[in-house]
Amino acid sequence: MRYISTRGQAPALNFEDVLLAGLATDGGLYVPENLPRFTQEEIASWAGLPYHELAFRVMRPFVTGSIPDADFKKILEETYGVFSHSAIAPLRQLNGNEWVLELFHGPTLAFKDFALQLLGRLLDYVLQKRGERVVIIGATSGDTGSAAIEGCKHCENVDIFILHPHQRVSEVQRRQMTTIFGENIHNIAIEGNFDDCQEMVKNSFADQSFLKGTRLVAVNSINWARIMAQIVYYFHAALQLGGPARSVSFSVPTGNFGDIFAGYLARNMGLPINQLIVATNRNDILHRFMSGNQYVKETLHATLSPSMDIMVSSNFERLLFDMHGRNGAAIAGLMDTFKSGGGFSVDEERWTETRKLFDSLAVDDAQTCETIAEVYAQTGEVLDPHTAIGVKAARECRRSLDIPMVILGTAHPVKFPDAVVKAGVGKALELPVHLVDLLEREERCTVLANDLKAVQAFVSQHGNRGKPL
Ligand SMILES: Cc1ncc(COP(=O)(O)O)c(C=O)c1O
Numbered sequence: 001m002r003y004i005s006t007r008g009q010a011p012a013l014n015f016e017d018v019l020l021a022g023l024a025t026d027g028g029l030y031v032p033e034n035l036p037r038f039t040q041e042e043i044a045s046w047a048g049l050p051y052h053e054l055a056f057r058v059m060r061p062f063v064t065g066s067i068p069d070a071d072f073k074k075i076l077e078e079t080y081g082v083f084s085h086s087a088i089a090p091l092r093q094l095n096g097n098e099w100v101l102e103l104f105h106g107p108t109l110a111f112k113d114f115a116l117q118l119l120g121r122l123l124d125y126v127l128q129k130r131g132e133r134v135v136i137i138g139a140t141s142g143d144t145g146s147a148a149i150e151g152c153k154h155c156e157n158v159d160i161f162i163l164h165p166h167q168r169v170s171e172v173q174r175r176q177m178t179t180i181f182g183e184n185i186h187n188i189a190i191e192g193n194f195d196d197c198q199e200m201v202k203n204s205f206a207d208q209s210f211l212k213g214t215r216l217v218a219v220n221s222i223n224w225a226r227i228m229a230q231i232v233y234y235f236h237a238a239l240q241l242g243g244p245a246r247s248v249s250f251s252v253p254t255g256n257f258g259d260i261f262a263g264y265l266a267r268n269m270g271l272p273i274n275q276l277i278v279a280t281n282r283n284d285i286l287h288r289f290m291s292g293n294q295y296v297k298e299t300l301h302a303t304l305s306p307s308m309d310i311m312v313s314s315n316f317e318r319l320l321f322d323m324h325g326r327n328g329a330a331i332a333g334l335m336d337t338f339k340s341g342g343g344f345s346v347d348e349e350r351w352t353e354t355r356k357l358f359d360s361l362a363v364d365d366a367q368t369c370e371t372i373a374e375v376y377a378q379t380g381e382v383l384d385p386h387t388a389i390g391v392k393a394a395r396e397c398r399r400s401l402d403i404p405m406v407i408l409g410t411a412h413p414v415k416f417p418d419a420v421v422k423a424g425v426g427k428a429l430e431l432p433v434h435l436v437d438l439l440e441r442e443e444r445c446t447v448l449a450n451d452l453k454a455v456q457a458f459v460s461q462h463g464n465r466g467k468p469l
């Protein structure tokens with residue numbers, strides 16, 4: 001399998017090099033040159049497989065040529081062996097044909113564990129084989145950070161730096177990052193928002209001189225391996241609901257467009273998906289595109305669903321690439337316009353074609369709380385605010401009541417007690433055993449200005465097991 005950049009100018013790479021590349025050298029994102037496509041019979045034959053075995057079948061074509069089957073199987077078995085629910089991603093029924101796919105039974109209680117538990121193991125495998133050390137710089141609005149630290153903390157050959165927006169993540173999210181100690185783990189709170197953190201990561205790929213020859217790796221969903229691992233649970237959910245004989249719809253709480261892009265790929269790989277709903281919070285650039293063909297930046301607002309407080313949505317570029325017939329030059333042009341502050345629309349025909357699959361809704365904080373309260377009253381289930389946005393969007397945008405609607409349950413509500421309390425839910429939420437004393441643990445974190453040079457200087461000072469590079 002070869003991977004090409006969405007901007008058409010970077011060299012094509014194999015899986016191992018894509019895993020270690022992050023952003024392409026032309027600033028684009030890597031995508032498979034040819035997407036594998038499974039037959040309906042093949043997909044049907046996977047019904048009832050344990051999650052790690054399904055994961056092997058779905059992801060195998062992407063790693064072929066880089067990771068031998070036996071090694072990949074072992075890595076996957078270990079990866080999903082750390083999840084606390086035997087079904088790994090159980091489906092919980094809300095209503096007749098409405099389901100929440102619970103993606104929060106991994107170690108950090110959010111869907112990020114599905115990919116980052118795997119990414120840490122893949123990095124370990126590849127770096128040991130190569131005898132190479134790398135630096136990771138990641139940006140988080142709350143969940144990627146802890147999942148990346150948890151996934152990489154034991155990696156001998158990795159120093160990890162996680163940037164989060166100072167005072168813009170929940171207390172539980174922050175502590176899940178800042179209470180994990182290790183000479184290779186560094187938490188930095190940036191006096192800015194998530195987009196600032198993400199831009200610093202992307203700019204660091206563009207000029208890596210501060211790393212003095214050490215390779216920079218991404219843990220954000222710009223890294224193809226993140227998206228790859230998230231494709232699996234669409235197959236897993238659909239197979240439990242009668243797929244592929246029956247099609248299924250998904251409503252996806254969306255920020256960086258990684259999770260829903262994985263659903264789009266699952267469909268292109270042969271899984272019958274009827275509808276994909278882009279569910280955003282007040283930071284609604286993706287909803288404005290899907291509903292009105294306008295991709296224009298606005299001010300980023302802090303909301304009760306902080307993990308989706310994102311305006312510059314990385315993976316949207318991967319969708320645009322397909323929408324434009326995989327024309328890298330066209331994407332480079334659009335991205336340059338966007339980076340210089342301009343918005344854009346796409347050709348009306350391309351947009352109408354895309355809308356055949358995608359619908360969207362922006363949900364504000366008041367509606368988020370109403371939905372948490374409504375679902376609690378109906379079912380006794382407490383939703384986290386991100387999942388609640390997915391439920392609200394599913395209920396508003398659903399095209400057919402006959403087709404099962406799966407809402408991606410992207411985080412556990414215990415990570416967001418403020419929203420749950422604001423929604424008027426009285427039920428006490430308990431942290432799981434491994435985090436039970438989280439609120440009493442010592443924290444370590446460095447606060448830095450919103451200044452790329454300051455961050456790069458910090459990385460360069462601490463990038464070799466706490467010592468200078
Ligand atoms: C809990 C939660 N829900 C939804 C999202 C949005 O996912 P994506 O950025 O892949 O669109 C995120 C962050 O990315 C998240 O942490």
Ligand SMILES: N[C@@H](CCOP(=O)(O)O)C(=O)O
Nearest residue numbers: 140141142143144220221307
């Ligand atoms: N919501 C994310 C933001 C980063 O997105 P990613 O999927 O690109 O890593 C977070 O919680 O950190």
